[in-house]
Amino acid sequence: MAQAAAVAAQSLAPGKARAARTVLDQVVLPGEELLLPEQDAEGLGGAGERCGDRLLVTKCGRLRHKEPGGGGGVYWVDSQQKRYVPVKGDHVIGIVTAKSGDIFKVDVGGSEPASLSYLAFEGATKRNRPNVQVGDLIYGQFVVANKDMEPEMVCIDSCGRANGMGVIGQDGLLFKVTLGLIRKLLAPDCEILQEVGKLYPLEIVFGMNGRIWVKAKTIQQTLILANILEACEHMTADQRKQIFSRLAES
Numbered sequence: 001m002a003q004a005a006a007v008a009a010q011s012l013a014p015g016k017a018r019a020a021r022t023v024l025d026q027v028v029l030p031g032e033e034l035l036l037p038e039q040d041a042e043g044l045g046g047a048g049e050r051c052g053d054r055l056l057v058t059k060c061g062r063l064r065h066k067e068p069g070g071g072g073g074v075y076w077v078d079s080q081q082k083r084y085v086p087v088k089g090d091h092v093i094g095i096v097t098a099k100s101g102d103i104f105k106v107d108v109g110g111s112e113p114a115s116l117s118y119l120a121f122e123g124a125t126k127r128n129r130p131n132v133q134v135g136d137l138i139y140g141q142f143v144v145a146n147k148d149m150e151p152e153m154v155c156i157d158s159c160g161r162a163n164g165m166g167v168i169g170q171d172g173l174l175f176k177v178t179l180g181l182i183r184k185l186l187a188p189d190c191e192i193l194q195e196v197g198k199l200y201p202l203e204i205v206f207g208m209n210g211r212i213w214v215k216a217k218t219i220q221q222t223l224i225l226a227n228i229l230e231a232c233e234h235m236t237a238d239q240r241k242q243i244f245s246r247l248a249e250s
Contacts, residue, residue: 016033017032017033017034017035017054018032018033018034018035019034019035019037020034020035020036020037020055020063020065020075021037021065023063024063024064024065025062025063025064026062026063027060027061027062028057028060028061028062028063028077029057029060030057030058030059030060031056031057032056032057033054033055033056033057034054034055034057034063034075035054035055036053036054036055055075057077058077059077059079059081060077060079061077061078061079062077062078062079063075063076063077063078064076064077064078078180078183081179082178082179083109083110083111084108084109084110084179084208084209084210085110085111086108086110086114086142086145086151086209087142087145087208088142088143088144088145088146089141089142090141090142090145090208090209091139091140091141091165091206091207091208092108092109092139092140092141092142092153092207092208092209092211093108093137093138093139093168093174093205093206093207093209093211093212093213094106094107094108094114094116094137094138094139094140094153094207094209095107095135095136095137095138096116096132096133096134096135096136096137096138097113097134098113098134099134102117102118102119103115103116103117103118104116104117104118104132104138106138106140106153108151108153108207108209109176109209109210109211110151110209112150112151113151114142114150114151114152114153115150115151115152115153116138116140116152116153116154116155117154118130118132120140120153120154120155120156121155121156121162121166122155122156122160122161122162122166130166130167131167132167136167136168137167137168137174137213138153138155138166138167138168139155139164139165139166139168139205139207139213140153140154140155140165140166141153141154141155141157141165168205168213169203169215171215172203172213172214172215172222173213173214173215173222173223173226174211174212174213175211175212175214175226175230176210176211176212177210177211177212177229177230177233178210178233179208179209179210180233181210181229181232181233182206182207182208182210182212183208184233185206185229186206186208191237192229192232192240195240195241195244196225196228196229198244198248199221199224199225199244199247199248200216200217200221200224200225201216201217202214202215202216202221202222202225203215204225212226212229214226214229224247228243228247
C-alpha cells in the first residue's frame with residue numbers, strides 16, 4: 001500500500017492517543033499516536049490478543065485503512081508526495097537498467113534501484129533463465145522494502161506463479177502520473193476505468209510507483225487513453241462524461 005511505511009506500528013508507553021478507526025480519512029500529523037483496535041477474542045479461536053500497540057504517525061496526510069480477507073488490515077498515510085518510496089507488497093512497474101551477475105537492477109522511481117533475481121520468475125531455473133534485457137519493462141512486487149536494505153522485487157506470488165507479473169510487452173505506452181491518481185484509479189469504487197474500458201479494447205497495467213502502461217489497437221487510441229488518464233485527476237464526473245461522450249460519438 002502507498003506509504004504504508006509512513007505509519008509505524010510500535011508498542012508505546014501508555015499516553016493520550018485517539019482510536020485509529022475514529023480518524024479514518026481525516027488528516028493526521030507527524031508525532032500523533034493512534035490506538036489500534038483490540039482483536040476479537042472469538043475470531044482468534046478464543047485466545048484473543050491485547051498487544052497494546054499504537055500507530056506512530058511520521059508523515060502528514062489522510063489516514064487510510066484496508067480490510068484484508070482474514071481480518072486485521074493495513075493502515076497507511078495518504079499524502080501527496082512526488083517521489084515514490086518502496087513498500088513491501090506494492091506492485092510496481094520498473095525498467096531494467098543493468099545486469100549484475102544473477103541480479104537485474106530495476107529502476108522503480110525511488111531513491112535507489114531495486115534488485116531482481118533471475119530465479120524470481122515463474123519456471124526459472126539455473127538452466128532455464130528468463131529472457132530479460134536491459135530496457136525491458138517489468139511488472140512485479142516488493143518482498144523487501146525498508147530504509148536499511150536495498151529494495152528487492154519478485155515476479156512470482158507466494159505460490160510461485162507469475163499471476164500477471166513479469167516482462168511487459170514491447171508495444172504500448174508507459175507514462176507517469178501522480179501517486180494520488182494511481183490510488184484513486186485502483187480504488188474499488190472508481191468509475192474512471194469502467195468508462196475508459198467502454199471506449200476502446202485495451203490492455204493496462206498500473207504500478208503503485210506512479211507508472212501506467214497502456215496499449216490499445218492503434219497508436220492514436222493509445223495516446224487518447226493516456227491523455228484521458230492523465231487529465232482525469234483534475235476533472236469532475238460531469239466533465240469526464242462530456243469527454244467520453246464526445247469520444248464515443250467520434
